[in-house]
Amino acid sequence: MDALRLLTTNVKFRHKPVEEEAEKKEELKNELFSGGKVKITGSNPIDPVTEFPDCIFKDNLEKQYVQDCSAIQRYSIPILSSKRDLLACAPTGSGKTIAYLFPILYSLQSHVEGGYRALIIAPTKDLCEQIYKQAKRLTVNSSVHVTELNKSNEKIQEKSPQLRERYDVCITTPMRLIHALRSGLKLDKVEFVVMDEADRLFEEGFVEQTDEILSACTNPNVCKSLFSATLPSTVEELAQTVARDPLRVIIGTKDTSRSIDQKLLFVGSDSSKVVIFRQMIANGEIKPRIVVFVQDIERAKALYTELMFDEIHVGVIHGELPEVKREEVLNKFRKGDVWVLIATDLLARGIDFHGVKMVINFDFPQSVHSYIHRIGRTGRAGHAGKAITFFTKEDSEYVKLVAGVMKASGCEVPSWILSLPKPSKGTKKKLKKSPPKRKKITTRASYDRHKELRKKEHIKKLKRDASLAKQKGKEGSTENDNTKLNYL
Numbered sequence: 001m002d003a004l005r006l007l008t009t010n011v012k013f014r015h016k017p018v019e020e021e022a023e024k025k026e027e028l029k030n031e032l033f034s035g036g037k038v039k040i041t042g043s044n045p046i047d048p049v050t051e052f053p054d055c056i057f058k059d060n061l062e063k064q065y066v067q068d069c070s071a072i073q074r075y076s077i078p079i080l081s082s083k084r085d086l087l088a089c090a091p092t093g094s095g096k097t098i099a100y101l102f103p104i105l106y107s108l109q110s111h112v113e114g115g116y117r118a119l120i121i122a123p124t125k126d127l128c129e130q131i132y133k134q135a136k137r138l139t140v141n142s143s144v145h146v147t148e149l150n151k152s153n154e155k156i157q158e159k160s161p162q163l164r165e166r167y168d169v170c171i172t173t174p175m176r177l178i179h180a181l182r183s184g185l186k187l188d189k190v191e192f193v194v195m196d197e198a199d200r201l202f203e204e205g206f207v208e209q210t211d212e213i214l215s216a217c218t219n220p221n222v223c224k225s226l227f228s229a230t231l232p233s234t235v236e237e238l239a240q241t242v243a244r245d246p247l248r249v250i251i252g253t254k255d256t257s258r259s260i261d262q263k264l265l266f267v268g269s270d271s272s273k274v275v276i277f278r279q280m281i282a283n284g285e286i287k288p289r290i291v292v293f294v295q296d297i298e299r300a301k302a303l304y305t306e307l308m309f310d311e312i313h314v315g316v317i318h319g320e321l322p323e324v325k326r327e328e329v330l331n332k333f334r335k336g337d338v339w340v341l342i343a344t345d346l347l348a349r350g351i352d353f354h355g356v357k358m359v360i361n362f363d364f365p366q367s368v369h370s371y372i373h374r375i376g377r378t379g380r381a382g383h384a385g386k387a388i389t390f391f392t393k394e395d396s397e398y399v400k401l402v403a404g405v406m407k408a409s410g411c412e413v414p415s416w417i418l419s420l421p422k423p424s425k426g427t428k429k430k431l432k433k434s435p436p437k438r439k440k441i442t443t444r445a446s447y448d449r450h451k452e453l454r455k456k457e458h459i460k461k462l463k464r465d466a467s468l469a470k471q472k473g474k475e476g477s478t479e480n481d482n483t484k485l486n487y488l
């Protein structure tokens with residue numbers, strides 16, 4: 001462990017005096033809410049508002065203790081209310097959901113029979129569910145009706161298409177919407193289309209679906225807006241082709257996370273990770289609630305199995321879990337019954353938790369954007385957060401990617417990391433396609449694992465022999481084999 005400590009970069013957090021912490025919090029809040037660094041481009045820019053315009057939706061926001069507009073909201077409200085297309089890039093946790101929901105509801109005002117008038121598209125079901133809940137809270141006591149188009153209610157709406165006429169706002173994933181389109185859904189009344197996590201929606205695998213949806217929105221005056229915390233230039237170019245004379249608003253500096261204290265931690269090899277993680281918990285360096293990101297579903301399951309008896313109230317979420325189970329785990333984490341949530345990149349984007357103190361990248365992320373979205377699960381709505389990224393020898397060629405974000409966000413990065421060569425485009429692509437092969441997560445010695453395997457095989461063989469003997473009617477042998485089984 002001593003050797004590992006020597007290799008560690010900035011493991012220990014600086015213990016700042018309370019006033020310094022408070023000052024930093026205030027600074028962050030100012031940056032997020034008073035506008036901070038804002039760049040607006042496009043023809044005839046629109047002036048920002050200073051507060052939410054008076055309406056029922058504002059009253060509902062106040063009930064949720066949301067009073068001042070965040071920077072992105074100050075710009076998106078007048079832009080979307082005047083039906084201008086918008087490309088918006090603002091940091092994780094800066095209130096982008098309300099930034100599009102509020103002006104859309106404000107423009108729709110009240111219910112109109114006839115079909116969806118606003119479409120909100122997000123890449124995952126979990127995110128749609130979260131947006132839906134926020135939209136429901138905003139529309140209390142108003143006549144605007146919101147639906148989340150998911151597997152179960154799609155079937156109901158398909159059987160009785162007149163039900164669709166009842167809703168003004170539809171929140172869904174691209175796949176679900178395409179399915180509904182193919183079974184007769186019409187989008188000709190749509191006045192607003194929002195693409196949340198827009199860069200993901202314009203990525204390979206999603207872009208064709210996004211295209212099909214946009215072509216189905218035949219209203220010539222449809223207002224399109226794209227929101228994300230990361231907007232790579234390739235995606236922006238694509239987005240510019242679907243938008244009409246858009247305004248582009250960038251809050252803060254692109255690809256930074258200023259509210260998060262970020263650290264890199266060299267852990268030697270994959271097999272040391274669990275031990276180091278446990279040690280950090282024991283030392284109090286990791287305090288709940290935390291989100292721990294791993295590379296894939298198998299590793300998520302394995303880490304969960306490894307930590308489940310550690311009395312740290314661990315939970316796990318990944319794409320193989322059924323929807324109901326996912327929702328249950330998320331609720332437990334929100335309520336504080338789960339302290340350590342192990343997750344795959346499924347959870348990296350958009351999901352909003354209050355009070356997440358830290359994000360641990362147990363496995364190195366596969367892209368800069370995945371890094372930004374993952375660590376963005378902490379440090380939300382003006383609060384400060386911490387993120388630690390483990391890296392091994394195999395990850396070292398990619399470390400510079402993350403170091404760049406850290407530096408731009410104002411975090412300390414050891415000079416030797418900054419002097420590493422910049423990864424080429426090819427290296428970045430390679431990482432995104434196939435991450436490094438990782439050693440299985442387990443702290444049990446391989447001798448123990450082999451012993452267990454041999455034991456299992458032996459039991460199987462005995463059972464097989466016993467049933468064969470039974471079939472042949474050999475009296476006594478079954479009894480003997482079963483007696484043998486009891487001794488194992």
Ligand SMILES: Nc1ncnc2c1ncn2[C@@H]1O[C@H](COP(=O)(O)OP(=O)(O)OP(=O)(O)O)[C@@H](O)[C@H]1O
Pocket residue numbers: 065066067068069070073090091092093094095096097098228229349350351352376377380381
């Ligand atoms: N004006 C505001 N004042 C205070 N809190 C706000 C305000 N706007 C939004 N919030 C709160 O901030 C949190 C983060 O908001 P939201 O989930 O919309 O962030 P986001 O920018 O979409 O983040 P991400 O990029 O991770 O999706 C939410 O809990 C939300 O209720």
